[in-house]
Amino acid sequence: MNIILMGPPGAGKGTQSEKILEYCSIPHISTGDMFREAIKNKTPLGLEAQNYITKGLLVPDEVTIGLVKERLSKDDCKNGYLLDGFPRTIPQAEALQVLAKEISRPVELVINIEADKDELVKRISGRRVCPQCGNSYHLQFKLPKTDGICDACGSELIQRKDDTIESLNVRLDAYENQTKPLIDFYANLGLCKSVNGLKSIPDVFNDIQKLLDEVK
Ligand code: AP5
Ligand code: MG
Numbered sequence: 317m318n319i320i321l322m323g324p325p326g327a328g329k330g331t332q333s334e335k336i337l338e339y340c341s342i343p344h345i346s347t348g349d350m351f352r353e354a355i356k357n358k359t360p361l362g363l364e365a366q367n368y369i370t371k372g373l374l375v376p377d378e379v380t381i382g383l384v385k386e387r388l389s390k391d392d393c394k395n396g397y398l399l400d401g402f403p404r405t406i407p408q409a410e411a412l413q414v415l416a417k418e419i420s421r422p423v424e425l426v427i428n429i430e431a432d433k434d435e436l437v438k439r440i441s442g443r444r445v446c447p448q449c450g451n452s453y454h455l456q457f458k459l460p461k462t463d464g465i466c467d468a469c470g471s472e473l474i475q476r477k478d479d480t481i482e483s484l485n486v487r488l489d490a491y492e493n494q495t496k497p498l499i500d501f502y503a504n505l506g507l508c509k510s511v512n513g514l515k516s517i518p519d520v521f522n523d524i525q526k527l528l529d530e531v532k
Pocket of ligand 2: 329330331348
């Protein structure tokens with residue numbers, strides 16, 4: 317399956333990606349995760365992306381499109397892909413149309429997770445992540461077994477640098493102005509389906525599962 321997961325910051329894209337991958341094994345391509353890995357490893361890409369990400373701004377299109385182009389050309393994407401957080405601008409979506417055609421894997425479904433600002437603020441401010449393995453938790457909604465410690469690898473959990481209220485406001489603006497227009501872009505192609513992201517994590521997944529079953 318060739319799927320895009322869309323939604324504002326904190327809507328639950330990463331959380332639902334984990335569940336989708338248990339259901340259908342396809343590569344998970346999260347541009348946010350790829351940038352964070354590059355930042356951790358201090359690569360030239362990471363050093364460039366860091367300035368934008370910490371402020372909550374989008375990384376320039378040419379950098380992001382180049383990164384996804386390289387990733388989609390890998391062998392594992394011959395069986396499909398789950399894009400999380402890409403595309404985020406109209407030029408990215410147009411570039412993806414071309415890239416997807418090149419690998420004969422046209423986008424089949426765009427899942428748009430909806431949530432309002434109050435809920436997004438609650439989710440982002442309570443999120444804690446593992447700097448080692450990337451697992452994500454929430455102080456209220458998804459507690460680790462031991463306070464402050466990653467269940468999977470035992471590392472100490474941290475808050476993402478862009479999870480401050482200042483960065484979140486910039487990220488929400490970027491979403492409204494640059495990403496939200498993609499809902500119409502994909503609706504015009506008959507591909508966009510929205511789910512209510514305010515439900516519990518398993519209930520959101522139930523709704524997503526129904527959409528996946530229609531495409532499978
Ligand atoms: P990215 O990492 O993609 O961040 P984002 O889009 O801001 O989204 P988040 O990862 O913050 O939220 P999420 O929707 O994954 O929510 P999660 O599941 O974690 O991008 C980061 C930055 O990289 C961007 O700002 C930009 O600078 C750059 N970038 C990335 N892609 C780019 C692109 N294509 N172009 C340009 N720049 C790009 O959930 C959040 C919390 O809520 C968690 O704690 C979770 O446990 C909890 N939760 C989730 N679902 C529920 C639920 N249903 N009920 C209760 N709690 C829930
Ligand atoms: Mg995420």
